[in-house]
Amino acid sequence: MKRLIMTLMLATVSFAPMSFAASSTPDQAIITRQAPVTLHYRTAAIDGVNIFYREAGPKDGPVVVLLHGFPTSSHMFRNLMPLLADRYRVIAPDYPGFGQSDAPDHTKFAYTFGHYADLVEGLLDQLGAKKYAMYVMDYGAPVGYRLALKHPDRVTALIVQNGNAYDEGLREFWDPIKKYWADGSNESRDGLSGLVALETTKFQYTDGMSDLSRISPDNWIHDQALLDRPGNKDIQLDLFYDYRTNVPLYPQFQAFFRDRKPPTLIVWGKNDKIFPAEGAHPYLRDLPDAELHLLDTGHFALEDKLDVMAPLIHDFLGRELAGKN
Structure with a gap:
């Protein structure tokens, strides 16, 4: 508890947008502002597909790869990236069919998690990221863990946020999807259409949140506009x-x-119905030294608990990545 309190106190100082210094004139104060972090928005051609990614931080800093979930994109990390970029080279790609990356026709492109892992690998190779910590969330977990199986020596640390790797984490929400897995029928496929509708997108951002006034409606409007692109429904169903x-x-x-x-570090929205807390606890069976923080929030925890999560993440990376590039 003492360490956590100190961490939060230090984080408050680290993330303060401005500081005040006394001047020689008693009735004046000199306001010193930290230089704003510059985020870069780039695209790289990987195996003939344009992959959009956000990047920030020192080129020679330890690399942190941010892997997004459904139905969002690297947009979900827009607020976290500036808080990590003081010390780390932060890279957040969009998978094909998401965000600003290409979205080829689903009949001509394999929308699979294995393919996504290959493309992220290609992007990181092109960017010269030879070792990296990974923040995995939702779809980002199987993408990142597949990448880890390919190159276990490259992974310097894990930050897990509502990303599943255990049978216990696939509960009632997944029953209609499991039906589709079992029969592969058009009827079961069509039955999942509601998962790409506005009502569901909004649900993912609002259900289980401790303070709805923190959740910008821009989130589900942004995501839904991309889901509604011609052909994207079939991409998501695939x-x-x-x-x-x-x-x-x-x-x-x-x-x-x-x-x-x-x-x-496990920072998990415990009220999430898609990846519930039952999927967080089993990590400790295999990673008994992991830090587990169950937060009073939902699926997209960063929208609600950034002020709690950012200091935890920054402190964790500072301890674990010191001297690792």
């Missing part, structure tokens, strides 16, 4: 079906945790 291929890999993900023991 991904719902392919998610089944992640589940047989859970034992391999768990073996990676046990064997490599990456330093791990």
Whole structure:
């Protein structure tokens, strides 16, 4: 508790937007502002696909890769990135079909988690990121963990936020999706159409949040505009079906945790109905030294609890990535 209090106190100082210094004139104060962080918005061609990514921070800093969930994009990290970029090179890509990346026709492009991991690998290779910590959330978990299986020696740390790797984490919300996995029928596929509707998108941002006044409606309006692009519904339905291929890999993900023991911080919205807290606790079986923080919030925890999460993440990375590039 004492360490957490000190962490929050230090974080308050670190993230303060301005400071005051006494001047030689008693009735004046000199306001010193920190230089604003510059975020770069770039696109890289990877295997013939344009992958959009956000990047910030020193080029020679330890790399932190931010892997987003459904139905959002690197947009979900827009507020966190400036708070990490003082010390870390932060890279947040959009998967194909999400955000500003290309969205090829689903009949001509494999929308699979394995393919996504290959493309993220290609992007990181092109950017010269040879070692990296990973922040994984929702879809970002199977993408990141597949990447970890390919290159376990590259992963310096994990930050896990509502990202599943255990059977216990797939509860009632997943029953209609599991039906589609089982029969692969058009009827079951069509039955999932509501998952890409505005009502569901808004639900993901608002359900279980401790303070709805913190949640900008821009989030679900932004995401829904991208979901509603021609052909995007089929892209998302293909991904719902392919998610089944992640589940047989859970034992391999768990073996990676046990064997490599990456330093791990778990910051989990405990009120999430999609990836509930039942999926957070099992990590401690394989990573007993992991830090687990269950927060009173929902699926997109960063929208509600950034002021709590950012100091925890910054402190964790500071302890675990010191001297690691």
